[in-house]
Amino acid sequence: MCGIFCVLNSFCNNCDNLVSQLIFEANIKNRGPDSFNFKVLSLQQSSLAFASSVLWLQGQTLSPQPIEDPESVFCYNGDIFSGLNDSIQKEKGDTHLFHSFLKEHISSDLLNGLGKLHGPYAFIFFDKTNNKLYFARDRFGRRSLLLGRNEEGDTLVLTSVAKRNTQFRFIEIPSIGVFCFDVLKNSFEVDFWPYKNKNFYTKLKELEAFLKTDISIARPASEGDCVPDDLSENANLVLLRGLKQPESLETYTIFTELLNCPTWKKNVYTLRNLLENAVQQRLAAQPEYCKSCIAEKKLCKHATTGILFSGGVDCAVLASLCDQYVDKQRPIDLLNVSFEEAKNYQSPDRVTGLETLEELKALCPHRDWNFVEINVTKESLDQERDRHIADLIYPLNTILDDSLGCALWFASKGQSSHYVSSARILIVGMGADELFGGYRRHRTAFKRYSWKGLQESLDDDWMNLPYRNLGRDDRAVSDHGRQLRTPYLDENVVDFVRELPSWEKTYPTNDLPEGFGEKILLRSLAYELGLRNAATLKKRALQFGSRIANPKENGKDISPRLDT
Ligand SMILES: Nc1ncnc2c1ncn2[C@@H]1O[C@H](COP(=O)(O)OP(=O)(O)OP(=O)(O)O)[C@@H](O)[C@H]1O
Numbered sequence: 001m002c003g004i005f006c007v008l009n010s011f012c013n014n015c016d017n018l019v020s021q022l023i024f025e026a027n028i029k030n031r032g033p034d035s036f037n038f039k040v041l042s043l044q045q046s047s048l049a050f051a052s053s054v055l056w057l058q059g060q061t062l063s064p065q066p067i068e069d070p071e072s073v074f075c076y077n078g079d080i081f082s083g084l085n086d087s088i089q090k091e092k093g094d095t096h097l098f099h100s101f102l103k104e105h106i107s108s109d110l111l112n113g114l115g116k117l118h119g120p121y122a123f124i125f126f127d128k129t130n131n132k133l134y135f136a137r138d139r140f141g142r143r144s145l146l147l148g149r150n151e152e153g154d155t156l157v158l159t160s161v162a163k164r165n166t167q168f169r170f171i172e173i174p175s176i177g178v179f180c181f182d183v184l185k186n187s188f189e190v191d192f193w194p195y196k197n198k199n200f201y202t203k204l205k206e207l208e209a210f211l212k213t214d215i216s217i218a219r220p221a222s223e224g225d226c227v228p229d230d231l232s233e234n235a236n237l238v239l240l241r242g243l244k245q246p247e248s249l250e251t252y253t254i255f256t257e258l259l260n261c262p263t264w265k266k267n268v269y270t271l272r273n274l275l276e277n278a279v280q281q282r283l284a285a286q287p288e289y290c291k292s293c294i295a296e297k298k299l300c301k302h303a304t305t306g307i308l309f310s311g312g313v314d315c316a317v318l319a320s321l322c323d324q325y326v327d328k329q330r331p332i333d334l335l336n337v338s339f340e341e342a343k344n345y346q347s348p349d350r351v352t353g354l355e356t357l358e359e360l361k362a363l364c365p366h367r368d369w370n371f372v373e374i375n376v377t378k379e380s381l382d383q384e385r386d387r388h389i390a391d392l393i394y395p396l397n398t399i400l401d402d403s404l405g406c407a408l409w410f411a412s413k414g415q416s417s418h419y420v421s422s423a424r425i426l427i428v429g430m431g432a433d434e435l436f437g438g439y440r441r442h443r444t445a446f447k448r449y450s451w452k453g454l455q456e457s458l459d460d461d462w463m464n465l466p467y468r469n470l471g472r473d474d475r476a477v478s479d480h481g482r483q484l485r486t487p488y489l490d491e492n493v494v495d496f497v498r499e500l501p502s503w504e505k506t507y508p509t510n511d512l513p514e515g516f517g518e519k520i521l522l523r524s525l526a527y528e529l530g531l532r533n534a535a536t537l538k539k540r541a542l543q544f545g546s547r548i549a550n551p552k553e554n555g556k557d558i559s560p561r562l563d564t
């Protein structure tokens with residue numbers, strides 16, 4: 001993961017002041033251990049400084065940043081998997097291609113152009129000719145980018161990661177489109193993504209309130225995702241209804257019946273193909289060195305891929321698919337975190353992790369799976385949170401942010417009592433519950449308002465994902481100089497699953513056992529892949545599965561431990 005940073009002083013062209021404002025340098029450097037550079041730019045009345053650290057993942061050689069040429073300066077934290085020129089990308093990586101792409105499109109239909117690129121990103125691009133600063137997060141918000149301002153409002157900061165208690169206050173940039181700050185006019189504009197989520201305008205208003213200024217809209221957003229009115233019966237719904245009497249049916253009978261139905265099977269196979277492709281792309285885009293050997297470019301057989309692994313169905317499916325594409329000579333690290341509150345660290349996720357490990361071993365007998373038991377004491381949790389993790393979670397601040405941010409930080413640190421993971425990329429199951437309907441609230445919504453309620457709840461979860469989770473998760477994991485990769489959030493996977501009617505992906509009704517009907521499409525795929533046990537495991541959220549969270553606390557409350 002790269003760390004990107006820009007500070008802009010609108011009323012002073014003395015660059016010396018700016019360099020002293022690289023106050024997050026250490027945090028930025030953690031994200032990109034392979035290179036770090038900065039550039040300063042003095043304009044007539046204002047000055048800018050840019051900094052980037054790089055975690056080299058694409059191209060035959062590292063692409064240092066920031067890139068500066070006569071027309072622009074560019075900082076990039078991203079991973080484009082398709083949509084740029086594929087043959088050149090393999091050789092040169094995505095950084096220079098993305099930069100050229102922006103230069104070519106910045107003044108004409110940028111948004112449609114970006115829509116054709118697949119992969120996560122955040123970028124900062126300064127157009128020297130027109131004195132305009134562009135910045136954005138991809139349309140799902142998979143990479144972090146924060147916007148900060150000081151009390152006087154004369155200095156703006158863009159950064160992947162910040163800190164609490166500085167002269168700046170920060171907000172996560174909403175992933176609603178591309179923003180442009182006109183340095184001469186001192187004004188903001190946003191160009192919305194060509195489709196619109198219901199929360200676009202709310203998010204814009206929040207940002208305006210934060211900046212204490214209006215943001216003009218380049219063109220109104222078109223109507224976007226909405227709940228389909230036509231919830232008419234279809235073959236799969238009829239089939240699922242026919243599976244009543246849950247007590248009398250073994251789960252395997254349910255899967256067999258579902259997979260015998262041609263339309264259900266077609267969806268399972270389409271999902272399988274799309275996920276395979278997403279996993280393959282995410283595994284292929286990396287140099288062949290592990291974290292310990294990359295500095296010396298020493299060829300090795302250490303693990304380069306890790307999976308954050310609870311044993312639950314979301315990550316079990318990904319682990320099984322990873323086995324198809326990771327070099328058979330290399331182990332795959334399965335990182336499993338557990339906190340002291342669990343007796344002997346035997347948290348529910350440790351137990352299911354070990355269970356699913358056995359399934360994977362049986363299914364992939366030639367693979368060496370490194371199950372890494374990451375045990376975290378209360379003392380270490382408190383120390384690391386105060387020292388550092390709370391800064392990574394910032395500006396988010398709830399009890400849930402605290403639990404998830406800390407659990408992910410320790411999990412992706414990848415350190416057990418006798419091993420430190422050498423993986424540079426980490427595959428995770430984020431997004432699966434939002435896409436396939438895995439949360440309890442989906443069942444509640446169905447109970448209250450039937451299919452329409454369920455669909456609305458899925459839409460809400462989907463549009464809130466960038467704000468509830470993704471920026472924070474990116475900041476927590478990248479801090480170890482490892483790259484988070486989220487195959488469920490691949491554009492093709494998302495488009496396919498989002499377009500299915502809800503009953504073709506989740507079935508939280510009384511017709512199927514509770515905790516089993518949820519994510520039924522993904523479970524069917526797990527079953528098809530041979531994960532007979534993992535396919536039936538009830539959802540257990542990371543904060544409870546790892547035992548980091550106190551179930552008596554309300555996750556939505558402000559955390560007293562984050563001190564912001
Ligand atoms: N205890 C854990 N240790 C390491 N990684 C975890 C742990 N719990 C969750 N994760 C990671 O976070 C992702 C999201 O967690 P979540 O609990 O939603 O998924 P899951 O455990 O794979 O499946 P399910 O949602 O059905 O329990 C997981 O897919 C996994 O990558």
Ligand SMILES: NC(=O)CC[C@H](N)C(=O)O
Nearest residue numbers: 001002056057058077078
């Ligand atoms: N991790 C990053 O964001 C680096 C950018 C680019 N994908 C590279 O591999 O160099």
